[in-house]
Amino acid sequence: xPLPDRDTLRARLRRxxxxxxxxxxxxxxxxxxxxxxxxxEEFVTQAYWAILKRAPDPDGLxxxxxxxxxxxxxxxxxxxxxxRSPEGQTSGVRIAGLERVFPYHRxxxxxxxxxxxRGRLPVSRLRRRVAVLETELAALxxxxxxxxxLAALxxxxxxxxxxxxxLAALLEAxxxxxxxxxxxxxxxxxxxxxxxxxxxxxxxxxxxxxxxLRPLVEAARARLREDCIALDLxxxxxxxxxxxxxxxxxxxxxxxxxxFVARCREAGLEVHEADLMDTLAQQPDASLGLVSAFxxxxxxxxxxxxxxxxxxxxxxLPGGLALLETPNARNLLVTGGDFYRDPTHIRPVFPDTLAYxxxxxxxxxxxxxxxxxxxxGLVPAAEATFADLTDxxxxxxxxLWVGVKP
Numbered sequence: 001x002p003l004p005d006r007d008t009l010r011a012r013l014r015r016x017x018x019x020x021x022x023x024x025x026x027x028x029x030x031x032x033x034x035x036x037x038x039x040x041e042e043f044v045t046q047a048y049w050a051i052l053k054r055a056p057d058p059d060g061l062x063x064x065x066x067x068x069x070x071x072x073x074x075x076x077x078x079x080x081x082x083x084r085s086p087e088g089q090t091s092g093v094r095i096a097g098l099e100r101v102f103p104y105h106r107x108x109x110x111x112x113x114x115x116x117x118r119g120r121l122p123v124s125r126l127r128r129r130v131a132v133l134e135t136e137l138a139a140l141x142x143x144x145x146x147x148x149x150l151a152a153l154x155x156x157x158x159x160x161x162x163x164x165x166x167l168a169a170l171l172e173a174x175x176x177x178x179x180x181x182x183x184x185x186x187x188x189x190x191x192x193x194x195x196x197x198x199x200x201x202x203x204x205x206x207x208x209x210x211x212x213l214r215p216l217v218e219a220a221r222a223r224l225r226e227d228c229i230a231l232d233l234x235x236x237x238x239x240x241x242x243x244x245x246x247x248x249x250x251x252x253x254x255x256x257x258x259x260f261v262a263r264c265r266e267a268g269l270e271v272h273e274a275d276l277m278d279t280l281a282q283q284p285d286a287s288l289g290l291v292s293a294f295x296x297x298x299x300x301x302x303x304x305x306x307x308x309x310x311x312x313x314x315x316x317l318p319g320g321l322a323l324l325e326t327p328n329a330r331n332l333l334v335t336g337g338d339f340y341r342d343p344t345h346i347r348p349v350f351p352d353t354l355a356y357x358x359x360x361x362x363x364x365x366x367x368x369x370x371x372x373x374x375x376x377g378l379v380p381a382a383e384a385t386f387a388d389l390t391d392x393x394x395x396x397x398x399x400l401w402v403g404v405k406p
Contacts, residue, residue, distance in 0.1 A: 025049035032097035209375035223319035228289025233276040238264035292323040322403040354401040363403030
């Protein structure tokens, strides 16, 4: 075996010395999730040691820490900038998962920097609360010596994270969503519950269509190797929650309709009356094994569809499963009339669009499926042929999108 050359030995000795003084710096490969443990100035310091193998310069430390505090910079953006710098390329450090998400964070952060320089970035009560919490958090970190202090620190971190997510959602809505007409009055809960009962079908009929999904659920459970919680968004009357309970999966549902929530609770299901986007935003990163939403996306404008799938990706554990079912835009009987029986539907969602969006967000695989006859199996939508008009009439009425978080 040949002896290493001088440069190789020098690099190895330098890494060993760094590992002694700075344990997080003595490596050449990392996972993006490892940096979630650090925040603020500590995150910037660790990012410099990990990528550039040195302490941050005062300007870099101040600029990046302030950018994180203001919400203009994100952690993946800072890591990507450091890794792509000439000094970072020389160090040769690799961060798994960074290349996939960096383009989105670079575009988002540059847009926020542009707006911030022109004074158009909104400064709200929520932003001020984030600043106050960060100040309190820094003070707690300095004196976290007792169990009581540590408990307060954890509570402050949780509150800070929830407010940061809410602030990010607010900024994204203001920056990326054009103003529309004033909101319509709320639809009475009794009206929509009656609409579902009249046209959705009974619970027994719907449950008969779930068995083809069982292999997907069981595969996710095998990948995760632990008893993970499933979250069903817009759970309605709870048919999917009840079926998951039957196969031994602990599931929690959320719905805004109090009539549906009451019915689910009477059936012994764990359901909360809440907004699905708010509920998703409150979940920690990588905390759920399965997230589903049946016949929800067709009620949402595209910016919310994008945010929904992005949040599903964020909250899933690696190997976790995401499911969306929606009326099949390929079926002419659906798009030609049945879809508009529900006045709260906005527009059909094309199956190929769902598959592409899932891939763009990071799901792998990201596949749209059609149900076979009598909903006994699943066929990839990309394999379906539409040679003549009858194919558009006989294809199934619902499409199922399946995404797995790598």
